[in-house]
Amino acid sequence: DTGVSQDPRHKITKRGQNVTFRCDPISEHNRLYWYRQTLGQGPEFLTYFQNEAQLEKSRLLSDRFSAERPKGSFSTLEIQRTEQGDSAMYLCASSLGRVSHQPQHFGDGTRLSIL
Amino acid sequence: DAKTTQPPSMDCAEGRAANLPCNHSTISGNEYVYWYRQIHSQGPQYIIHGLKNNETNEMASLIITEDRKSSTLILPHATLRDTAVYYCIVRGSQGGSEKLVFGKGTKLTVNP
Numbered sequence: 358d359t360g361v362s363q364d365p366r367h368k369i370t371k372r373g374q375n376v377t378f379r380c381d382p383i384s385e386h387n388r389l390y391w392y393r394q395t396l397g398q399g400p401e402f403l404t405y406f407q408n409e410a411q412l413e414k415s416r417l418l419s420d421r422f423s424a425e426r427p428k429g430s431f432s433t434l435e436i437q438r439t440e441q442g443d444s445a446m447y448l449c450a451s452s453l454g455r456v457s458h459q460p461q462h463f464g465d466g467t468r469l470s471i472l
Numbered sequence: 473d474a475k476t477t478q479p480p481s482m483d484c485a486e487g488r489a490a491n492l493p494c495n496h497s498t499i500s501g502n503e504y505v506y507w508y509r510q511i512h513s514q515g516p517q518y519i520i521h522g523l524k525n526n527e528t529n530e531m532a533s534l535i536i537t538e539d540r541k542s543s544t545l546i547l548p549h550a551t552l553r554d555t556a557v558y559y560c561i562v563r564g565s566q567g568g569s570e571k572l573v574f575g576k577g578t579k580l581t582v583n584p
Contacts, residue, residue, distance in 0.1 A: 398576070
């Protein structure tokens with residue numbers, strides 16, 4: 358499978374704990390995106406990387422959230438001191454950025470449940 | 473906020489064409505129209521995109537009006553597996569934000 362891969366698929370944790378998700382983009386895609394989706398809503402943009410540089414961040418990305426893409430390949434999204442409102446599906450997407458209108462391709466997400 | 477308007481739901485008979493409309497009256501010259509769909513518990517799946525010419529691929533056809541203020545996604549022979557939420561999104565290609573802004577989409581139900 359050469360699509361976007363996300364790990365884990367499901368994460369259940371207690372409020373206040375830290376969690377980290379991983380995203381492996383499609384090979385050779387230099388742009389990587391994180392979105393969050395709550396029940397009944399469309400995905401909402403969180404942040405975007407071009408290679409290892411984080412170029413855009415949403416106001417949704419509070420200081421408890423941090424994303425990295427250290428070598429321009431895989432990316433991690435960490436949430437510190439989780440809260441009930443963090444329960445959501447976290448989606449990763451990637452695109453080939455050499456042509457600016459190339460579509461983003463999504464993984465199947467990590468579903469986070471906060472107890 | 474999303475720059476597109478879609479009907480909340482539609483029904484289609486299996487084997488018939490599904491025509492999903494989208495209004496984007498404030499679209500600007502360098503903005504593309506993208507269509508995605510999402511099946512429950514999966515990530516959004518890219519379907520097709522276009523600027524001003526009609527586009528066709530193995531999944532669907534995209535018809536964009538001459539004034540570019542609306543478009544229609546056509547699934548030529550809908551199957552039960554096409555039941556999903558379909559999102560129409562407008563995004564620029566030069567500068568500006570890279571983000572996709574999803575609205576609530578259209579819930580398409582294909583009936584046997």
